[in-house]
Every structure is written in structure tokens, then in C-alpha cells.
Amino acid sequence: MAGNVLKRSASLVLATALLAAGPVFAQTAPTVQPSDNGQLPDREPSGRLVVILPDILVDLFDGAADGSARPGDSADLTDPAPVPTPNPGPGSPPPGDPAQASPANPPPSPLTAPQAVSGDFVPDEVLVTIDGDAQSVQDIAAALNLDIRSQRLSTLLGVTVVRYGIPDGRPVGVVLAQLAGDQRTLRREPNHIYDLQQAAAIVNYAFQRIALDSSAASGENVRVAVIDTAVDDTHPALSGVIAGTFDAMPGTPVEDRDHGTSIAGLIAGVGPFRGIAPGAAIYHARAFEGGKSTMDVLLAALDWAAEQDVRIVNMSFVGPRNDLLELGCMAARKRGMVLVAAAGNNGPKAPYGYPAAYDGVIAVTATDEKDELMPKANRGPYVFISAPGVEVLAPVGGGTDVVTGTSFAAAIVTGAITNLLHAAPDHDAGWIEEALAETASDLGDKGRDSDFGFGLMNTRAVLDRKR
The missing domain is CATH 3.30.70.80 (Peptidase S8 propeptide/proteinase inhibitor I9)
Known part of the structure; x- marks a missing residue:
């Protein structure tokens, strides 16, 4: 770059x-x-x-x-300590000159x-x-x-x-x-x-690994927001799936559609490619081009998602900690929105990935068909749960492909949670988090760890718990 x-x-x-x-x-x-x-x-x-x-x-x-x-x-959220004001130059008004200060033109700090x-x-x-x-x-x-x-x-x-x-x-x-x-x-x-969290890349094994019966899976009547690239809305897997769209970067020509198509398809795909929660209504915000987005664009997309009264937001991207994004996520969570994010593909020694590392956001890491961790997955105590994300079959523009990354693991968890909300729409975000933690199939060190979080998503166990 x-x-x-x-x-x-x-x-x-x-x-x-x-x-x-x-x-x-x-x-x-x-x-x-x-x-x-x-x-x-x-x-x-x-x-x-x-x-x-x-x-x-x-x-x-x-x-x-x-x-x-x-x-x-958090220590950096306070204002820096002031240093002495330089001496004014010739002709400058004296410090504190009342003629220079007004509510619309306050004195320089x-x-x-x-x-x-x-x-x-x-x-x-x-x-x-x-x-x-x-x-x-x-x-x-x-x-x-x-x-x-x-x-x-x-x-x-x-x-x-x-x-x-x-x-x-x-x-x-x-x-x-x-x-x-x-x-x-x-x-x-x-x-x-x-950055979008897609790693370099056969059968979709995700249903089996997260203990979800594909024939009974449904996200009907659940609104899900996806913040990603544009989608190929002509793809058969997305027929009737996209309920609303928002372009958060209208001045930028659309070139990328694959990543967003894969995420939306994994969550709610229909037809020959069946997503984790078919029947869900996807509200899609285009906020990435060339794999990149900025804070102002992402905040606009998150605001739009809140205005659509969605239950879940999928955020398959990672970047630095930013105060405004954290406040936006906190406000979304207070509205009852479930926030799911990719933990990151930057490797074991990478810094925390945001928004996944914020409180109230479900950070998802990626495992393979043997429940082994994706080698380039981020690690850290913020990792909440694991899901298939290595060589998973997903729709892309014009067809399907095998994809890898915590992006796709996040989409699978979003789809699984959509099933839970379809079955029990009164459950709130706090209940969802608690249920995922208590029912996950433990992987790695006993209990929650920095590699797998609480373990592999177990949808059947969560559905049984609701009863």
C-alpha cells in the first residue's frame, strides 16, 4: 500500500x-x-x-x-495535557482580548x-x-x-x-x-x-459441525443486516433474499460483489445453495470496495441497519480500535441488536481485531472440518466462539467457490443465531450470548481460551436449552 x-x-x-x-x-x-x-x-x-x-x-x-x-x-480517551501558548507575534491581539471572543468565535485554546x-x-x-x-x-x-x-x-x-x-x-x-x-x-x-476478512482460497460441512439440521433450518421473519461489499442480486442463491439495500459509498463505482454475495448466501441462501437460515430477510449495506472501508462509511451503514429494525448485524471485517465505532456498537446493543463480527485473519501475534473485540460483540474465529483452528486466525481473550470457516462452499458472483476466513465463520454464526431467533423471537441479545457460551462444544484448553473462545457453535444444544 x-x-x-x-x-x-x-x-x-x-x-x-x-x-x-x-x-x-x-x-x-x-x-x-x-x-x-x-x-x-x-x-x-x-x-x-x-x-x-x-x-x-x-x-x-x-x-x-x-x-x-x-x-x-481507555487512558487515551482523555484530552492531551496542554503546553504553554507561544508568544504572540507583532500586531497580535493581547491574550484574552474580549473583542476577539464570542460564542461563535471562542478564544483560541x-x-x-x-x-x-x-x-x-x-x-x-x-x-x-x-x-x-x-x-x-x-x-x-x-x-x-x-x-x-x-x-x-x-x-x-x-x-x-x-x-x-x-x-x-x-x-x-x-x-x-x-x-x-x-x-x-x-x-x-x-x-x-x-479490511474484509477473507483468506486465500467439498461439500459445505458447516451444518454438520454446528449441529444444525439443514432440512429444518429457517430464518423466516428475522431481519438481518450485512455490512459488506455489494452483492450479486441476480445470483440464484439470493433470489428473494435481499429485503433492502443501502449504498454507504455512492460516489465509488461498484466492482466487488463476491465477498458480500458469499456472506449473504451463507446466512440466508436459497435454491441449490442452501444457507444456514433460509427465509431470513437480508438488509444489505454496501460499505466496502477493493476490500477496504473507512470509519465514516461503516458508521453510516451501522446507523442505517439500526433504522431498519434488524435483530442481527453481521460485520465480517477488522480494523483498529476506534472510539466512534465502539460507541456505535454500544448503542446498537442497547437497542437489542445482536452484533456478530469476524475475529480476524492476521495471525496468532496480531493485535486485537475490531469491532470483534468490543464488549457486546460476538467475536467468531474459524475452524476446519476437523475442528482445528485456522492457522492465521487472530488469538486473544476476546474470541467468543468458533465456527466452520476453512474451505467452506459459498456463492460468489456467477457461481460458487470454496472460501476461507473468519468472515465466513461469522456469517455461519449469524445464520445459526437467526435460527434461534426464528424459533424463540423473544430472546434478547444477552440470552443469546449466554446460551452460546454455555452450550458450545469445548475445543482446545478446558473452558474459554484465546484460540477457540468457548468452543464450537452447537445450534442443537442452544435450541434444546430454550425449552
């Missing part, structure tokens, strides 16, 4: 240049491998490698070996230390939630020399989300720190980038 290489190079050059110039923080954007309002939980392990120079922090990697705190941990930023992100954008009206959005842009690229009222967050562009090349961490000084901003986040 050329953009990430440029950002790494630029950060190293900047660090070298500033070594003699004085204290400042430099940032980079490490590449992510493809793969009520209370205190937010700190669930991600330490493990970031940083290079410490005199008064310079160069954040190079996602993980740290020295136990230092990671950007994105002290400069703050630039924030370190982890994960892959759009290099010239930030996302901000605003406590104010359209005029406030414009005033902030004018005060900090930012472009307003989009703004909308978030259904789940209940506030205005603004995507500001940075036209002058300032690092994202610097702009986030500058925004932290404006009391009209509530949250300030990078526009993080997220």
Missing part, C-alpha cells in the same frame, strides 16, 4: 529533522494486514514497539514490547501535544462529533483551516458526525490535538480503515 509506505517514510524523515529542533510528537499509520456513555473498557493488550528520542515519540508499530500504553486504550495514532487511516481526514449547529461546524472548520467533506446526524450516536479534510498536510495527530481544545467537539477520531 503506497500510502502507508509514504506515511512511514515521512514520519521517519520528520523525526530526524525535529531531533534538533525541539519537542514534538510524530505519527505514522502502520498497515493493517488484510485479514450508558460510561467509561469505555480497556481490553487491548500492550505490545507496541516505540522508538524514544529526546522529547520525540515516533509511533511505528501497532504493538509494543515494553508494556507501554497503546493509543486507543492552548496548543496541545499531537496525539499518536495507530492503525491504518485516511491521512488527510478526521472524524469529529459536534455539540452545536451547522454554524458551529463551519466555525470550527474556519478556525482550524479544515474542509467540511461530509456531515450528518448519527442515529446511534445522537450527535452530528463531521468528516473534516486537512488541506495543508498537517499530520492527523496534530489536528486531533488542536480539535481537543475546542469545547464544541465531543469526540475526535482518525478516519480508520477496515
